[in-house]
Amino acid sequence: MKKRQSDILSRLQEKKQLDLIQLAQEFEVSERTIRGDIQVLNELLEGKAVIRIAAKKVSVASETEFAKTVSELMGQSDYYQYKLSMEERKAIEALIMLCSNSYTTTSSLAERLSVSKSTIVSEIKELKELFEDHGLQLRPKTKFGFEVVGEEYLVRSFLLQLIPNSGNKEYFSSTYTSLVEQEIGRGCSRERVRHILLEQEHAYHVELTDGSFKDVENYLVAVSNRWNAGRMQGKAPAAAGKGLSQMAKEILDRLFEELELPLPLSQKETDALCSLLERCKYIRNEIQSDKDLINLQMQAAAFVYDVCGALKIADQISFAKYTSLLNHIDSSLQRLGSGQPTVKNPLLQELEEAYPHIFSVVEEKIKPLNKLLGETINRDEISYIVMYLIAVMETSRQQKKPISAVLVCSSGMCTALLLQAKLKQNFNIEIEDILSLHKFMGYDLDNVDLVISTVWIEHPEIPSVHISPMLTEKDIELLRNVIKRDVMHKKMQEENQNPVSDLILNYVQEYHQIVGQSDSQDNQEYRRLLMELNQKYTRKSSPEMKGKYLHELLCEDTIQLDVHAQDWQEAIRISGQLLLQHKDIQPRYIDKMIQLVKEYGPYIVFIPGVAVAHAGFLDGSLNLSVSLIRLDEPVCFHHETNDPVRLVACFSVENGRSHLLAFFHLVKLIADKNILKCILEAKSKREILDIIKFYELYGKEDD
Incomplete structure (x- = not known):
């Protein structure tokens, strides 16, 4: 396969349709030559006509068949089948020498690359200059061949430049990329490296884009082979930051352990990987270490x-x-x-x-x-x-019985969210999660009706559809057909349900009736009625979410109703005292909450009438918890628009984001004027806890 043919194949993988005239002009050949290239490609693809030419367009006849056969072809590629260009051959020659544990002869290079020895000899001078440009020497030794001499960090720097990566501006064919990965992966299990990297992504709540994941994977594969050859990093090109250093260290520790290496793992190795991770692109990144x-x-x-x-x-x-x-x-x-x-x-x-x-x-x-x-x-x-x-x-909210789907996208979260919005403008689809391709491989699809992907995937049990990130008219028609044919007949009839605010209002009304009709709140009949009421409104189990619910963090000991405070500082102290008594914070945490408001202003009053006080996890927080006080008379926090304040919540937090689900629900709950009114008029702490619990159990999450 010629480079031009491989380039055409790679571009078809990306776009599925190309213009015949433009291809001929770009490669400076005739249309007839391009047609000949397509014929060769179809012969290579198991002799099947998976690529067709019609109306001056080169397109894929069957996406499924095309993706499958191309994947198999890439795995079987070698230098006899794929004819390297001169520049590609020199890059591969340099790569082989860099990955070698000893000397490399011109004969071995010629045999490996399926070219004559004279071809390799003629290129040695240029290779020497190429190595010198990167601070290295290609040193010859009679009867042995050539050896790469230089600092390890320079060897790795040059090696990484030769590997196609997500930051390269130059275009690389998928066949050439596959051959390069075969070279750097000799003697090392990619599956093992990939498994370790996936584990650390999960452990540190980080998700790399597919391109960045592949960059790190290639680096670790190459580094593993350098370690096996006894080559360790003695100097790093630049100092690394601290944000990802622990993750980098654990990845390298795991690799060292699995490779059973006796060599010491230097800090320079951690710094080098950390620098690479910090240059990567992320879909999600939740690593944080700053005190503030x-x-x-x-x-x-x-x-x-x-x-x-x-x-x-x-x-x-x-x-x-x-x-x-x-x-x-x-x-x-x-x-x-x-x-x-x-x-x-x-x-x-x-x-x-x-x-x-x-x-x-x-x-x-x-x-x-x-x-x-x-x-x-x-x-x-x-x-x-x-x-x-x-x-x-732009998300449509008029549809009531959505199709549950996951969106697989390698381009990053912003692209995925815009595509998600376009999907919801045209379809009754609920996107349950946005995934990179490598995350999708281990994703639980039990409650998913449809997989929508911007990259080709195949799943035997769940209907899946491959679309463009731009969601073209052709994509829309394809989706409609898949939904109509494979998805809709599986959907159950919509279950009618009251909005959550109506549900809470109904509960409050019935609760007040029981309280009003009872002479004593200690008698058996009163307790029986309350138990029946709770069973009536809590018959549904809570949906699974990451983090603690607000009603799980609050308790009657951390709620106080109708207390008096002279000013905003005393209001925060009273709310903080509840957490102090509950042994969730140290005394200095209360002082820090007040100091933050003095320093940054009353930003904690971002909802009219409500303040949400907090400090940092290093400021005396012992446990994740929440307190809530309702003042008998509102106080002024000196906010331009949201004073006076009647409710003060206090969060004691842990490192990370475990508090965000409870915080999110608190904000949404008190932002609902009807529910806020119920809390302000509640007759007991138990009533407030039940209102919050019902909201969190019934609140519908719309993506």
Whole structure:
């Protein structure tokens, strides 16, 4: 297979349809030559006509058959079947020498690459210059061949440049990429490396994009072979940050353990991998270590609610989108805080022209975050936040019986969310999760009706459909056919159900009737009626969510009703005292909560009449917990619009994000005026706990 043919094959993998005339012009050959290339490719693909030419278009006849046969072809590729270009051959020759544990002869290179020895000899001079350009020497030894001499970090740096990766601007065919991976993977189990990397992704709540995952996988495969040859990192090219150092160390420790190496694992190895991880792109990234992290998270969470309230979509944002947006904001703030370059948004101009109002709202509401960070978050970073908000706003909410689906996308979370919004504009589809391809492989699909993917996948039990990230008319028609043929007949009839706020109002009304009719709240009849009432409204089990529910963190000991406070500081102290008595915080945690408000202003009052106080997990927090006090008379926190405050909640937090689900539910619950009214008028702590519990059990999450 010639390079041109491999290039055509790779492009068909990406686009599924190419223009015949444009291909001929690009490769500077005739249309007839391109037709001949297609014939050769069909012969290689098990002799099946999976690629066709019609109306000057080169297209895939069957996506399933095409993907399957191409995958098999890539796995069987060798240098006899695929004819390397001169530049590709020199890169492979350099790669073989870099991966070699000893000397490399011209004869062995010629045999490996299926070319004459004279061809290799003629290219040695250029190879020597290439190595010198990278600070290395290609040293000859008579009767032995050539040996690479130089610092280990320079060897690895050059080696990584030769491996096609997600950051390369140059185009590489999938066949060439497969051959390169075969070279660096000789003697090392990719499956073992992939398994370790997947484990650490899960352990550290990090999800790499598919491109970044492959980059790290290739690096670890190459490094494992260098270790086996006794080559350890003695010097790193640059100092690494601390954010991912523990993850990097554990990945390398696991590899060392499985390889059973007697060599010591140096800090330089950890630094080098850490530097690579910090350059990677993420779908989700929840690693945090900063002492002020929780304050940053709460400020960001307050911003999300504030901006959603201003755009009138606070009741529409789901926990999944809420955490996704927080992940992006956290990532942006960390990049800015550490001086890393901004991620440019190629859609910035189009977004500014189409959604000026959203930009205006975000820029106004993000000012407290700018103050906390000490610099202004720029338009590119803001534009990604705008994309998340657009995805929420454009999501259709008129359909009541959605199809449950997962979306597999390798392009990153913003692209996936925009595609998700487009899908919901055209279909009654509920996207349960957005996954990278490697995460999809182990995903539980028990409650999923449909798999939608921007990359080709095959699942024998669940209907799946391959679409473009742009969701073309052809994709829409394909989806309709799959839904009609494979999905809809499996769907059960819609179960009628009252909205959660109506449910709570009904409960409160019946609860008050029982209280009003009872002479004593200690008698047996009263307890029986309350038990029946609770059974009536809690017959459904809670949906599974990550994190603790608010009603699980609150208890009657951490709720106090109609207490008096002289000012906002005393209100925070009273709320904090409940957690102190419950042994969830140390005394200094209360002082820190007050100090944060003095330092950053009353941002904790981001909902009218409600304050959510907190400090960091290093400021004296012992356990994840929540307290709630209702004041007899409201107090002023000096907020421009949301004073006075009647309810004060206090969060004691742990490192990470375990508090976010409870925080999210608290915000959504008290943002509902009907439910807030019920809490303000509740006759007991038990009633408030039940209101919160019913909300969390019945509240429907819409993605």
